[in-house]
Amino acid sequence: MELAILKQVIVGLVDGRREQLADVAEQLFRFSEPGLEEYRSSALLADILEKEGFRLERGVAGLDTAFRAVFGSDGPTVAILAEMDALPGLGHACGHNVIAAAATGAAIALRHAVPDGEARIVVLGTPAEELGIGKVELVKAGIFQGVDAAIMVHPSSRRLVIKHYLGLARVRFTFFGRPAHAAAYPEEGVNALDGVIQTFNGINALRQQLRQDVRVHGIITDGGVAPNIIPAMAACHFYVRATDLHEVGRVRERVIACAEGAARATGCRLEVALDERVLAPLKVNHTLSALYSEQLAYLGLTEAAAPADKNLGSSDIGNVSQIVPTIHPHVPIGPGLHIHTEDFARATVSEQGRQAVVEGATAMALTAAELIARPELRKKMWDEFTSS
Incomplete structure (x- = not known):
């Protein structure tokens, strides 16, 4: 035909x-x-x-x-x-x-x-x-x-x-602290939510040094159970995007460094979970x-x-x-x-x-x-x- x-x-x-x-x-x-x-x-x-x-x-x-x-x-x-x-x-x-x-x-x-x-x-x-x-x-x-x-x-x-x-990589952070009564015994606690919040603060400071094509955005997936209990566990989930996978990987390492710094500053233990399914541009x-x-x-x-x-x-x-x-x-x-x-x-x-x-x-x-x-x-x- x-x-x-x-x-x-x-x-x-x-x-x-x-x-x-x-x-x-x-x-x-x-x-x-x-x-x-x-x-x-x-x-x-x-x-x-x-x-x-x-x-x-x-x-x-x-x-x-x-x-x-x-x-x-x-x-x-x-x-x-x-x-x-x-x-x-x-x-x-x-x-x-x-x-x-x-x-x-x-x-x-x-x-x-x-x-x-x-x-x-x-x-x-x-x-x-x-x-x-x-x-x-x-x-x-x-x-x-x-x-x-x-x-x-x-x-x-x-x-x-x-x-x-854009290429995309995903990473999850879970912070582990120690629970305590937030009013009566705050000095006994290690606040896992503080680790999450400081991670966001660190990434927000990092944005000043990122390329224009880079995007980093995330959510808090677990922030505790009650205001009067210092959270023993908190977690967050981030996407890292860029026009090439090399930059995706480079920025992801810097995001991980923000979480590691937050864990050290707050006294929390940190677990990092990388999703191996990276999306290519x-x-x-x-x-x-x-x-x-x-x-x-x-x-x-x-x-x-x-x-x-x-x-x-x-x-x-x-x-x-x-x-x-x-x-x-x-x-x-x-x-x-x-x-x-x-x-x-x-x-x-x-x-x-x-x-x-x-x-x-x-x-x-x-x-x-x-x-x-x-x-x-x-x-x-x-x-x-x-x-x-």
């Missing part, structure tokens, strides 16, 4: 399933399951793909809610990523219901449009993005071996093809990104004129981008919205949210179709990837 005709077929296939895809997004919105608990969400997506002829592996990479759905056995392999977890208390305020519905639509369109034997279409159900776990474990398990490109979309207030992401592949931009132009859609390096967060998609060419474009669900808010969650099932599902599914399927049909483009993409 000629590429031009194939692209027309894909547009029609996605448009014909518009209501089905919107229903998928709305069902996921109602489920709103947090990371590693996406049992109904995972089953919904996997069951749909299985009925469409995809071969299903459930519980991959040791994660109950992760899955791999494969159609075809020969040709270039394109992985389409379907995030599905929600935020505790906020539901789908990061729009993973839109992501999963768009991924499902793109995969189904490709399955019916691309001739047998010309490609291998893989849908990966990737749980617990908000916990920074799902894709990290899939990478460690070798799930991306043999994949030529990984693609997904994310809802946003604007249509963007390239958006940078997104490695941008300009060849693959440009191909997605071409599909937007084909659909008559205009990219927003917004910088790619502002208002940055982190995601485990960065870990995928370090081992295979990856794109993570943004599809618009409404102007002026910010992720992780109730307004954003509601917008995912609005009319604009429904349109974002269709846009994401169509643009991803068109991008994959061109990549499958053009070996010279795949070579250019990988040449860029290996040289950068």
Whole structure:
């Protein structure tokens, strides 16, 4: 089939399933399951793909809610990523219901449009993005071996093809002191909460000497049980972010030093717990990104004129981008919205949210179709990837 005709077929296939895809997004919105608990969400997506002829592996990479759905056995392999977890208390305020519905639509369109034997279409159900776990474990398990490109979309207030992401490391501090009556025998106590507070004070002083791209933020997870009892144990949890992993590691060591100093100053014993699942920055592949931009132009859609390096967060998609060419474009669900808010969650099932599902599914399927049909483009993409 000629590429031009194939692209027309894909547009029609996605448009014909518009209501089905919107229903998928709305069902996921109602489920709103947090990371590693996406049992109904995972089953919904996997069951749909299985009925469409995809071969299903459930519980991959040791994660109950992760899955791999494969159609075809020969040709270039394109992985389409379907995030599905929600935020505790906020539901789908990061729009993973839109992501999963768009991924499902793109995969189904490709399955019916691309001739047998010309490609291998893989849908990966990737749980617990908000916990920074799902894709990290899939990478460690070798799930991306043999994949030529990984693609997904994310809802946003604007249509963007390239958006940078920060590397991220997590560290927890637990301080142990000695309890005492806070009024009658304060001299007998060692206040673990003081250790936590001094850690925050030390980090706040450290901020004066941090690079502009660095972010350090944390919460107190345990601060004691009553005001009249000097806390015997207190704990806090910090994220350290930067545009490169070297700086993430360097700053994390300085944050640890703040906690160690606080422990010494207050007389507490300190336990440090480092999360080994460090999130990598997104490695941008300009060849693959440009191909997605071409599909937007084909659909008559205009990219927003917004910088790619502002208002940055982190995601485990960065870990995928370090081992295979990856794109993570943004599809618009409404102007002026910010992720992780109730307004954003509601917008995912609005009319604009429904349109974002269709846009994401169509643009991803068109991008994959061109990549499958053009070996010279795949070579250019990988040449860029290996040289950068």
